Structure formats: structure tokens, C-alpha cells
Amino acid sequence: MADQESESIRSASEAFSKEFETLVDSQHLDSIKQSQNLILGRLQDSNAVLSHFNEYSENCFVEVSADFSRNTRLLRSMKSDLDYIFQKLRSLKAKIAATYPDAFPDNSTIEALDQRPDLEMPR
Template identity: 70%
Template sequence: MEEEKEAIKSASEEVSCQFKTLINSEDVDSVNQLQHLILGRLQDSNAVLSHFNDYSERCFADVSGDFSRNTRLLKSIKSDLDHIFTKLRSAKGKLLATYPDAFPDGSKTSIVDQRPDLELPLQ
């Protein structure tokens, strides 16, 4: 059994030596240096991205309250304006019904709301 282990060990060493002759050690060193250079650059990039993510998170925390407050304000303004325009259309309709000559001929056509719909996404 011991002789068999020795034979396997010597065969392994011979195969290892044969593989070493197939590989140029300068090429291996060059590849190793390039890998270390790439690793360093990736670590630097990772650090920069981590700092940027932290900065972005702080900025978002700073503005998120203002953003949600302004969003609520804009929705309230839109609701108020919709109510005002509805009242104006109703009043204009009543005026037209009561006084048909109150508005010039161009305004007697159907009243079309030409305001943009603010709830649709921009194109």
C-alpha cells in the first residue's frame, strides 16, 4: 500500500512538472498583476458608489417631506380649480340660457375644457 502511494505521489509530481513547462511564469505574473489592478479599481468604484448612495439617501430624506407636502398642496389646488371652473361653466350656461345675446357668437359653441390633464404622464 505504501509503495502504491509513493508511485501516485511521484506520478503527480511528474505531471505537475510537465504542466509547469507548458505555462510561462511571466504571463502568469502579468495576469496576476492585472487582476490586482482590476480588483483595486473595483474596490474604489464600490466605495464611491457606497458614498453616493449614502449621500442620495440623505438628500432624499431632506426633500421627501417637502415633496409630499407640495404634492398635497398641488392636489388641493387642482381640486379647488376644478371646482371653480365647474362653477364658472355652470354660471356661463345659466347666463346663456337667460340672456342668449350675452356672449359673442364664438362663445355660444359648446364649452370645451382645453386645460391639460395634469394626472397624465408627460410624453
């Protein structure tokens, strides 16, 4: 009984396989496989290019990172130095203005004396 049942299952599965093979064209399947292999090759090439670019970018970042941090520290130092210089200049200007009230002209006199064109204003 078990042999007969397994034999009927086997014959049914073979019949189903043969029917299914008639539904699908083998040339079409080969074409799909070829397209998939072509796409796989392109994706692998793209992956290799992107991996190389990532390595290159990482190396560039390592090189630039040290320069960037050094230049950032330099700019911060320059800013603090300039802040100190301008603070001293304001202090000196205030002392001179207190000692000599006519040393610095008012705004109307400054505009009359300064005849340079304003480069930030469009013509």
C-alpha cells in the same frame, strides 16, 4: 506493497507537477496576478464610489420626498379649488345667458372681436 504504491503515486505526481511547471511561464503567471490585483483595486474603488453615490442619492431622496408629497397634496388641493371655481363660473354664465341672451356673443362675433395672435400656431 502499500508503501511501494504510495511512493509510485508520489513520484508520478511530482513528475506531473514538474511537467506542468514547464508548460506555464512563471513571469506570465506573475503578470496575470498583477493584472488581477489591478482589476480588483479598480473594482473596489468603483464599488466605494457607487456606495457613496447610493448613500448620497438616498439622502437626496429623503429630503425631496417630503417636499414632493407636500407639493403633490398642494396641487391636488389647488385642482379641487379650481374645479369648484370653474363649476361656479359655468353656473353663473348659464344663469346670465338665460337672463340676458345677448350677454355673450356667438363664435363669429368672438373671432371678429379677438384680434390677438394665436401663440400656439406656428408661423
